Amino acid sequence: MDTNQLESFVAVAESFSFSNAAEKLHLTQPAISKRISALEEWLDCKLFNRIGRRVSLTREGENLLPRAREILLSVQQTEQAIRVGSKSIAGQLNIMTSHHVGLHRLPATLKSFINNYPEVNLDIQFVDSEFAHQAVLHGEIEIAVVTLAPATEPNIVALPIWHDPLAFVANQHHPVLNKEHINLDTLSHYRAVLPGLNTYTGRLIADLFRRHQLRLDARNTSSNYLETIKMMVSIGMGWSVLPLSMVDKNLKILEVAEHVEARKLGVIHHKKRQLSNAALAFIEAIKAHGTL
Numbered sequence: 133m134d135t136n137q138l139e140s141f142v143a144v145a146e147s148f149s150f151s152n153a154a155e156k157l158h159l160t161q162p163a164i165s166k167r168i169s170a171l172e173e174w175l176d177c178k179l180f181n182r183i184g185r186r187v188s189l190t191r192e193g194e195n196l197l198p199r200a201r202e203i204l205l206s207v208q209q210t211e212q213a214i215r216v217g218s219k220s221i222a223g224q225l226n227i228m229t230s231h232h233v234g235l236h237r238l239p240a241t242l243k244s245f246i247n248n249y250p251e252v253n254l255d256i257q258f259v260d261s262e263f264a265h266q267a268v269l270h271g272e273i274e275i276a277v278v279t280l281a282p283a284t285e286p287n288i289v290a291l292p293i294w295h296d297p298l299a300f301v302a303n304q305h306h307p308v309l310n311k312e313h314i315n316l317d318t319l320s321h322y323r324a325v326l327p328g329l330n331t332y333t334g335r336l337i338a339d340l341f342r343r344h345q346l347r348l349d350a351r352n353t354s355s356n357y358l359e360t361i362k363m364m365v366s367i368g369m370g371w372s373v374l375p376l377s378m379v380d381k382n383l384k385i386l387e388v389a390e391h392v393e394a395r396k397l398g399v400i401h402h403k404k405r406q407l408s409n410a411a412l413a414f415i416e417a418i419k420a421h422g423t424l
Contacts (some may be wrong), residue, residue: 133174135207138200140346141179144172145197150185177395205271222251228264228276231254232358233397235379237294238277238418245417252410260356262331268400274411277418279332281285281397286403292414293398300386302371308386315389320346323370327356333395337373340392350355352414 143153144164154161179193189197211223229238236255245282246254259267261278268276269288280290300319302308309404311318320341329350341348351370355361358374365372366382373392379385399415401407407415 133171135204137167137171138204139272140164141171142197142200142204144168144180144187145189152185166193177204188288201271216366219409221409221413223408224229224253224255224408225408225414226255226257226273227271227414228259228267228278230261230264230278230379231258233277233279233377234258235359237397241417241421243334244421245414248417249410249413259332265400268402271402271405274405274407275399275401275414277399278397280398281332282335288400291399292396293418294396296397297376297396298373298394299370299376300388300392301374301379301383302367302383302386303366303368304384305368305386306371309384313385313389316341316344316346319371319388320348322349324350325361325364325370325372326350327358327361331356336395340390344390347362
């Protein structure tokens with residue numbers, strides 16, 4: 133049993149797919165299958181149920197998963213401790229970021245970082261901010277650059293980097309624009325297109341309407357990707373709340389009497405985790421390009 137086998141096992145367990153695990157680890161699917169088979173042979177048990185294309189953990193696999201994560205984290209922290217002592221900035225750096233932050237806030241940082249630290253193998257995963265928060269909390273990722281959670285978590289260090297004002301928006305021909313005065317009560321009579329109400333941004337809006345005891349007629353979308361929501365608003369599917377930085381000629385800012393709280397975007401990491409030199413350098417690069 134080796135760490136490569138455990139890494140492949142965890143990747144398959146988390147993605148429920150050998151092909152997705154292979155893509156994540158930049159390996160071929162046969163290579164992943166070979167590692168899992170070798171691990172199962174070593175442990176003398178089956179770790180996955182394979183029914184058609186569906187993959188699920190056996191009881192033995194469920195027992196191994198938390199232990200495998202602990203072993204991989206221990207190995208990673210050992211490597212980081214050695215590199216911290218040597219002051220070298222190299223090795224693997226895995227980060228998570230949201231699509232919005234990755235597209236609109238990180239390009240300058242990424243360009244500077246990869247030019248200054250060519251020996252760092254930077255791997256970026258684009259996920260929802262809420263997913264990244266949980267991954268940091270459970271030690272699955274070293275740092276994340278995301279929308280910060282409204283409530284503080286004692287084991288998470290959150291470093292605000294960007295102030296992200298939000299605006300009520302609709303397309304240029306939305307009927308609400310015919311109203312002389314627009315407030316939340318006015319908007320409650322029209323369909324909204326919003327990210328999931330389980331997201332930090334969705335909850336900001338839902339809480340605002342709840343505090344005013346108003347109904348929020350929100351259209352469910354299959355994506356929390358703000359660029360997708362922007363497109364849906366621009367073709368007239370409803371009003372929304374989007375970052376002010378995303379507003380263009382296809383959208384009209386609604387001068388609503390009540391204001392929605394601005395978001396804070398930034399970096400998070402686990403309080404008890406020793407960060408690698410690469411992670412520390414990445415955070416400094418973000419701070420250098422931040423605007424808060």
